[in-house]
Amino acid sequence: MVKLFSSSWFAWFLLSALVSVNVGVEARVRHYKWEVKYEFHSPDCFEKLVIAINGQSPGPSIVAEQGDTIVVELTNRLLTENIAIHWHGIRQIGTPWSDGTEGVTQCPILPAQTHVYKFVVDRPGTYLYHAHYGMQREAGLYGSIRVSLPKGAKEPFAYDGEHSLLLADWWHRSTYEQSTGLSSKPFRWVGEPQSLLIQGRGSYNCSLVSGLNAAGTGSVCNATNPQCSPHFMTVVPGKTYRIRIASVTSLSALNFQIEGHNMTIVEADGHYVEPVVVQNLNIYSGETYSVLVKADRDPSRNYWAAVNVRARKPETPTGVAIFNYYPNHPKRRPPTIPPAGPVWNDTSYAIAQSQSIKARAGFIHTPPSQSDRVITLLNTQNLIDGFRRWSLNNVSFTLPHTPYLIAIHQNLTHAFNQTPAPDSYRAKEYDIFRPPPNPNATQSDSIYRLRFNSTVDIILQNANTLNPNNSETHPWHLHGHDFWVLGYGIGVFDPVNDPKKYNLVNPIMKNSAAVFPYGWTALRFKADNPGAWAFHCHIEAHFYMGMGVVFESGVDRLGKLPDSIMGCGES
Amino acid sequence: MVKLFSSSWFAWFLLSALVSVNVGVEARVRHYKWEVKYEFHSPDCFEKLVIAINGQSPGPSIVAEQGDTIVVELTNRLLTENIAIHWHGIRQIGTPWSDGTEGVTQCPILPAQTHVYKFVVDRPGTYLYHAHYGMQREAGLYGSIRVSLPKGAKEPFAYDGEHSLLLADWWHRSTYEQSTGLSSKPFRWVGEPQSLLIQGRGSYNCSLVSGLNAAGTGSVCNATNPQCSPHFMTVVPGKTYRIRIASVTSLSALNFQIEGHNMTIVEADGHYVEPVVVQNLNIYSGETYSVLVKADRDPSRNYWAAVNVRARKPETPTGVAIFNYYPNHPKRRPPTIPPAGPVWNDTSYAIAQSQSIKARAGFIHTPPSQSDRVITLLNTQNLIDGFRRWSLNNVSFTLPHTPYLIAIHQNLTHAFNQTPAPDSYRAKEYDIFRPPPNPNATQSDSIYRLRFNSTVDIILQNANTLNPNNSETHPWHLHGHDFWVLGYGIGVFDPVNDPKKYNLVNPIMKNSAAVFPYGWTALRFKADNPGAWAFHCHIEAHFYMGMGVVFESGVDRLGKLPDSIMGCGES
Incomplete structure (x- = not known):
């Protein structure tokens, strides 16, 4: 035997x-x-x-x-539930509709429906x-x-x-x-x-x-x-x-x-x-x-x-x-x-x-030395109408039911909140080491629209949760791009001095990076991939509770969207 | 206190x-x-x-x-599941799209979607x-x-x-x-x-x-x-x-x-x-x-x-x-x-x-004395590719993903099997008192198309399940109509003599009636409500396992269907 x-x-x-x-x-x-x-x-x-x-x-x-070229012909055999599958780390250059992010790049795939994902x-x-x-x-x-x-x-x-x-x-x-x-x-x-x-x-x-x-x-x-x-x-x-x-x-x-x-x-x-x-x-x-x-x-x-x-x-x-x-x-x-x-x-x-962890010699993608825009995202845990949520700059993200890619491409301005999401928080007035003094926040599906080909810095700023003396590690993931990891720090990010310490020589490029308790993480990326892209905490419950944002750039450069991503939301 | x-x-x-x-x-x-x-x-x-x-x-x-007039504005707040709600016993005269039967009269209601049901x-x-x-x-x-x-x-x-x-x-x-x-x-x-x-x-x-x-x-x-x-x-x-x-x-x-x-x-x-x-x-x-x-x-x-x-x-x-x-x-x-x-x-x-139980004097709807068509439905329990299913005349019903009402109205002949479902089974060759000798059956989404305003008899014929000496009670429900309950019997329905015993004087009208173990139940209804209508065992698992049929009549008389029932399947 x-x-x-x-x-x-x-x-x-x-x-x-x-x-x-x-x-x-x-x-x-x-x-x-x-x-x-x-x-x-x-x-x-x-x-x-x-x-x-x-x-x-x-x-x-x-x-x-x-x-x-990968072609996945996906048939949903669940009885009453829809699905969508994301190809994590694949940038979907030229195929933003294949990113598989429900509410961002496609409508969900209905039971008995076959959806074809195709990407390089x-x-x-x-x-x-x-x-x-x-x-x-x-x-x-x-x-x-x-x-x-x-x-x-x-x-x-x-x-x-x-x-x-x-x-x-x-x-x-x-x-x-x-x-x-x-x-x-x-x-x-x-x-x-x-x-x-x-x-x-x-x-x-x-x-x-x-x-x-x-x-x-x-x-x-x-x-x-x-x-x-x-x-x-x-x-x-x-x-x-x-x-x-x-x-x-x-x-x-x-x-x-x-x-x-x-x-x-x-x-x-x-x-x-x-x-x-x-x-x-x-x-x-x-x-x-x-x-x-x-x-x-x-x-x-x-x-x-x-x-x-x-x-x-x-x-x-x-x-x-x-x-x-x-x-x-x-x-x-x-x-x-x-x-x-x-x-x-x-x-x-x-x-x-x-x-x-640094980029390997001979394989270094040197980052642009400057960015065109800095978006600082303070993450806080909040209570909205008694519901526990996560927020970024006091906005707790909710997915709309018309995917952004469709809404923006078809100019459906009623499909989501057109007010831009905030680029910063009042750093001088906020104590990241304590629970939020006012735990309320706003729920919104507002997004960040980035100039195509611009260079964007993201400063992830961590803070205390609703419980005293507690700050969590959040792993953030960007769709459609890799970012350079320019630096990590503990405490409040200093916009004057911390950028001087950025690694601009051999930073690793990644699609996912953590922000540590009470810390900050500085990322840079080039908005060079036309589409609508989620950027969110990869803890599934945290994204569900609002810990994410969406970046749009260059959607006007895209031709006709495939019919296969349609079928939900506003029209 | x-x-x-x-x-x-x-x-x-x-x-x-x-x-x-x-x-x-x-x-x-x-x-x-x-x-x-x-x-x-x-x-x-x-x-x-x-x-x-x-x-x-x-x-x-x-x-x-x-x-x-009832207006139900229904918002689906489930996370990933669709819904549909049926108004059981309401005939939906002139509003077949409000019957709420997924796959028959509407596409399912997606998460975050609001669907309005309106009916009298x-x-x-x-x-x-x-x-x-x-x-x-x-x-x-x-x-x-x-x-x-x-x-x-x-x-x-x-x-x-x-x-x-x-x-x-x-x-x-x-x-x-x-x-x-x-x-x-x-x-x-x-x-x-x-x-x-x-x-x-x-x-x-x-x-x-x-x-x-x-x-x-x-x-x-x-x-x-x-x-x-x-x-x-x-x-x-x-x-x-x-x-x-x-x-x-x-x-x-x-x-x-x-x-x-x-x-x-x-x-x-x-x-x-x-x-x-x-x-x-x-x-x-x-x-x-x-x-x-x-x-x-x-x-x-x-x-x-x-x-x-x-x-x-x-x-x-x-x-x-x-x-x-x-x-x-x-x-x-x-x-x-x-x-x-x-x-x-x-x-x-x-x-x-x-x-x-008989219709009340003064409130009797006298049934037509004759029917234009008799559909006998032998229900059997089957094994198809090793899966346990229920069948009617050896056809195990599967829902298509384009609702019949839409498919028929838009003449989408590829959306479901156009071969008519069988009106009868070989009664002389089938022993209802024993498990099926060959438990195989066909899965199909074929349906019954009824001449508008015709009178149809349904004979529900019960039989032994896959287990010896076992026959179950099945409660059958008809959408869009009431039927007259003409009679019940035990054993194999006799198409010559049993109809002579039908109650044509004061039969009760119902939308749901049982067929008893090893028995038959005779129903009559007038196909006078334009639409596509499910008729099925009301045991939820039995319908899921194929114990149902669909009747169509008069869909060509309907005007434009509401957009709100669309959004799935073939087009």
Whole structure:
């Protein structure tokens, strides 16, 4: 029996080794046909409905070469719910209608409807896709995108094989319960996740729940369910592996490590970075990294790959996968306890690691030395009519039901608030270290309209939440562009002195970056991609509660919009 | 404390007495503004998400006079789900687009969209409204419609006051879990309901579930939650009350009684019936009745109003309300055990009661003596590609994503299968007393197109399910019309001899009628209402699994359809 398993596993190993070899041809069209529906899965041994693609959650990986055209023919097989899928990190140059952001770039896809997303993956790198509608991401509607170099082209680093890890956090309550709680009076918070998933697999301690479901029938938690046996990555001793790591967490900032192994960070959000050796990697929701790991430890055993919660007081067990030294059995559990991460609230450590990541020599995109406009976004937690919300410069964002791209293109000025969203807050009058003295705010769907091709600085300014002595980490994600990360700081951003410290020499370009507790993060981007683009906290609940903005630029340059994104809202 | 409660309760009683007095004016427009959203409710003490209207489930009652125009401005505040609401029993003469049947008469209403339903309530009587999309009815999206006579007009019976009771069955699992189970391989059945609700109130035995929710946090069942204290109907000794009873159950056939009191049936589905005195009333999903009850028992105590499951082996406790003799405390529980209903599988009793109900002298609509077309619908349970389905004449119905009304009106012949659905099955070759020898069937969205103003007979022919020695009761509901109930029988319908026994003298007209195990039910209706109309088993899961058909007639007579029903499917 063991022999049989080993041999089929060895076949798998050979196959996977083959797949990781670059066998690309010229740029081509890669066609995917996906059906989205609810299924019963037990990703962490606890059975729950997930939104699956072709039966899988995470969904099928998109594997392509730079320059390929991706066509996803997506059929919504949910019964009463619409969907929309965002291709996270793909800039959608010339195809803003394929960004998949409900309310911004398209109407939602109705049940029984088939929608075609078509876009070019113009850069190699590690990306994601995930639902961008309601809180469907948290229900498991996500997957990986890996874009390799064209045949013959070489990475600026060497490795013998690669593995992909998609990280997620997981709750046992439905996303309906969660979102209803967020918009209830009093506010109901779902709490910390029950599990952390690596490649869709976690392991909840079934003894913590009653063995029966709510109806008193049927078992809902089964520790021996093969769906929740840990993911494993097989490595050959002495070889070096590229591990692509992407986080689609709904809430949690994570720390990733491979027990006893150093990792060299070589890619972040699709950009090569100057190699940085770390023992563990902080990764915020929406970020992707590649690290190189050499299998250079005692090969007679396996090791834990482990994720731990950062930045919020952890109440979730360590998520694990198995780093499997060939020829050990891939499911053999390491003899050790999975490693804990660094102290969850060590903000200095977090900032230091983020600051250590620079663009790789030879691959530097030098930022414009000046910006044309500075938008400072103070994030605060607020109470509006008794509902808990997040705001930026005292405006809590609400999505309109006519997507901005359509409304602006068709000049439907009644479709959203035409007053520009505010570029700043009264910094001198606001104490970021205390809860808001007046927690009220305005709800609005107003946006920022940027001059096409202008250079824009964004200063994310963090503050205290509604609770004294509390400020959270927020991972911000920009659609349609990459930004340069010019600097991080703690305290109130100083518009005179802090810009002098910006890194204008070799800043990393990213699509996602965190702002730390009581801190600020300075970003710069060029508004050179015509469209309407969301920029928001990637914590799904925070965006739902208003923590986002929309940038428009150059929509007047676009030709006819495809009919397929229409069908909702004003006309 | 008791005194305080009593006096406020007495105020309520006076108010409710006032409301029940006929204070109507000339036919007028009654405007309702509804917001639909998820809320946490505990209808049977167990907390669960419900789909509420303006915070209520059951939703607000529509109370109108014959001839009034009802305008419901419905805003969908669900996050990712669409909705549609059907006005059950309202024929929608001239307004087929307001029938609220997703896939048949309209596209679903998107989140954030406001849809206006406008229709005339042309007849007095007791009706319902409920979701007609996916399985949202089961999530609590329903309510009552009561249409009284115009001022000055008199009912053919006398009463001193009235009460309304909406009956429902209730599960603790979400409707997503249920519908996913129904379309899973292997099939997963949700089982019998946890509770029966009277006016949205039941009382689950909280000791049957763990006190914690799935996340291990928070209590989910609280027997003292005021939301689950029984509904009460206050009556003054010696007076006679009209009790309007409507069933929106998703699955269960029910039996209703008021402990120790006879009831006189006087109305069924909006038609006056020849008075029938019963001790208990069988009521199938989609049916409405009015009964008269005299408060003629010992007034020193209260009595149970009780509902019990019929036609399926009951696993659900009796649902109760309190029949409160004034001035007893309305919440004082009767000293007795709530009464059980008649034996659940006494089919003869069920048929006999249904047969006993005739149109009331002076209010008889005589049916045409002949029909122009006979459609026999054999219902079978089937297995299609391993999925469990229901079929009619071996066709399992699927809804198209272009509503029929639109597709037919715009002549979109590619929007659904144009082959007519079959008018009959091979009666001589099919043994209704055994499971289908070949359980396969066809899935189709084909329909029946009826000559306008023709008279159509429908023979509902029941059969054995997939399990040996099992045949179920199915409550069938017709949209847009009432039908005459010409007869019921057991066994295979005999097209030569059974029609000779039809009641053509004083058959009751209804919009909903049951077919009994291994039995047949003969219905006749006039296709005199231009539109596309669903006719289906009112068990929500059965319709979802294919147990329905659609009738079209006279769509070519309709003018322009309203834009508000458009926005999905083919064009």
